[in-house]
Amino acid sequence: MFNSLRHRLAVRRVKPGDGRPLKRFRWWQLIGRSLFYLRLPHGDGRQTVYAVDVRQWGNRESGEVEADLYLDGRHHARSKLPAVLPVRGGAVEVRASAFGLKRCHYVTAEGAAYQLVPDPASAEGRRARLDRVHPVLSRWIGSVSAVVLVGALLVLIPQVVQPLTEVPPVAEHIGTFDSPVRLPLWLNITVTVTSVLAAMERALRLRYHWLLDGAAG
Structure with missing residues (x-):
């Protein structure tokens, strides 16, 4: 019940996006920025691409750590952390610790959870590549x-x-x-x-x- 209440409160914190394009990940952002992707296929072969962008040093205007959700390259929504960002078929849950993100998962309506894929240029992406290679x-x-x-x-x-x-x-x-x-x-x-x-x-x-x-x- 407590987790359900926290989930509803997190959903209420979500605000609509402004449509700005997603900026590429730059090498100097290795410390302080996390960028993850979620690709959801359609039955006709197309796919919807979500991106979750977190600046861990806080928003420049508010100073708060927020998760920005992009839909097919355009800013779709944002929320303070911990965040629950509604997407097709479920929601993306984002939580942070003192050292980075501790959760960035797609949770389906049935309750299954899948970790998002980090941008290859990010620190998380480089660590994932080390794990593969x-x-x-x-x-x-x-x-x-x-x-x-x-x-x-x-x-x-x-x-x-x-x-x-x-x-x-x-x-x-x-x-x-x-x-x-x-x-x-x-x-x-x-x-x-x-x-x-x-x-x-x-x-x-x-x-x-x-x-x-x-x-x-």
């Missing part, structure tokens, strides 16, 4: 990213919990916690930066876990 290397990189996030979680959380339990009201009720991990500042910074890079790599594949990636953010 070098699948073993791609899996290795993905595994390293997950291991890094798990390791960072195990290292950083105890160090964060200890000072919290030293606050007098907390210490009186539950006692204090003595962290078994104590790293120097430079190593904590290194772990944090590495975990952020790992979360960014996972965002290129639209992978997100509330604890692993959320803790990195």
